[in-house]
Amino acid sequence: MPDSPAQTPADILPAAFVAALREAAGDRAEAALAGCATAKQPSFRANTLKGKCGDLVRELREAGVPFTKHPLSDWSFTTTAEGEVLLKESVAYKEGRLYSQGLASQLPALVGPLREGDKVLDACAAPGGKAALLAMRLGEGGAGLTACDRAPGRYGILCHTLKLMGAAKARPLLCDMRTPPPQIADRSWDHILVDAPCTGTGTVRVEVRRTWEHLGIDYEAYVESRARIQLSLIERAASLLAPGGTLVYSTCSMDPRENEAVVEHLLHLRAPLEPVDLTSWSKRFGEAAAPGIATFRGTTYGDFTKSCLRLWPTAAHEGFFVAMVRRRK
Numbered sequence: 001m002p003d004s005p006a007q008t009p010a011d012i013l014p015a016a017f018v019a020a021l022r023e024a025a026g027d028r029a030e031a032a033l034a035g036c037a038t039a040k041q042p043s044f045r046a047n048t049l050k051g052k053c054g055d056l057v058r059e060l061r062e063a064g065v066p067f068t069k070h071p072l073s074d075w076s077f078t079t080t081a082e083g084e085v086l087l088k089e090s091v092a093y094k095e096g097r098l099y100s101q102g103l104a105s106q107l108p109a110l111v112g113p114l115r116e117g118d119k120v121l122d123a124c125a126a127p128g129g130k131a132a133l134l135a136m137r138l139g140e141g142g143a144g145l146t147a148c149d150r151a152p153g154r155y156g157i158l159c160h161t162l163k164l165m166g167a168a169k170a171r172p173l174l175c176d177m178r179t180p181p182p183q184i185a186d187r188s189w190d191h192i193l194v195d196a197p198c199t200g201t202g203t204v205r206v207e208v209r210r211t212w213e214h215l216g217i218d219y220e221a222y223v224e225s226r227a228r229i230q231l232s233l234i235e236r237a238a239s240l241l242a243p244g245g246t247l248v249y250s251t252c253s254m255d256p257r258e259n260e261a262v263v264e265h266l267l268h269l270r271a272p273l274e275p276v277d278l279t280s281w282s283k284r285f286g287e288a289a290a291p292g293i294a295t296f297r298g299t300t301y302g303d304f305t306k307s308c309l310r311l312w313p314t315a316a317h318e319g320f321f322v323a324m325v326r327r328r329k
Contacts, residue, residue, distance in 0.1 A: 049139075110133070120190065141167060146172075147171070188241065199215065275326075
């Protein structure tokens with residue numbers, strides 16, 4: 001929380017970040033800044049690769065764990081701070097029958113239309129929560145899923161997560177998606193998730209200095225550097241889509257230059273891509289959900305922004321951006 005009652009989040013957070021957020025969020029800016037100053041309600045999901053959701057619900061109730069079903073998915077739940085402690089001490093948690101994961105973080109792995117037998121690629125997969133959810137949705141131990149990451153340390157965490165969550169048939173790879181190996185580059189993919197490296201501004205917590213102090217060094221340069229990486233990742237991923245295939249692009253950033261601008265660039269490529277409307281997911285998040293931003297600092301983005309989904313930070317979840325495109329057949 002702010003250092004004193006007189007200080008607001010805007011007084012504490014780096015000025016360049018606050019200015020960009022206010023320009024992007026408009027009327028929602030003060031609520032978004034307030035969301036940066038609130039602890040997030042813990043949430044988790046069941047893992048049906050290791051058991052039935054109903055059995056897990058009964059087990060947790062019998063153990064006295066407080067939780068509430070969330071409309072995000074059939075497997076999504078929220079709990080309390082005390083409940084989170086009990087969850088992480090439970091046998092179910094240690095066995096991988098549930099996974100502690102923010103609601104916003106689950107969303108990118110839920111919106112894609114996965115089918116049995118699909119070839120699915122998670123392009124920036126560590127630490128593995130979204131990859132494990134994709135594997136669960138595919139079933140059969142995650143057969144058909146390839147999950148890659150470029151950082152050796154994070155790749156090790158990814159491998160551990162997939163193993164713990166029962167995704168025995170998923171294939172982890174240590175590689176950079178900007179220059180993918182033949183195992184990726186020589187195939188066409190039915191669904192690709194690019195949960196891109198970003199500035200992380202949607203995860204800012206005023207009382208946790210490490211979540212925002214890096215934004216005060218040179219915020220504008222940091223956004224530009226992240227955007228360059230994001231553009232190269234999404235371009236390469238789009239080139240690997242099979243006809244009719246879908247690509248989900250997501251970040252935990254609130255800056256349009258990492259979100260709408262990247263998707264606009266993608267849609268201007270020669271590949272025959274079209275936006276997919278995600279607005280039906282908004283009702284699962286209430287007033288914190290919104291379509292993409294149409295204009296930012298003199299740049300007007302296309303009509304595709306109406307099909308994107310933004311989550312502004314609240315006590316229930318972090319800030320997130322999700323968009324999906326489809327390659328025409």
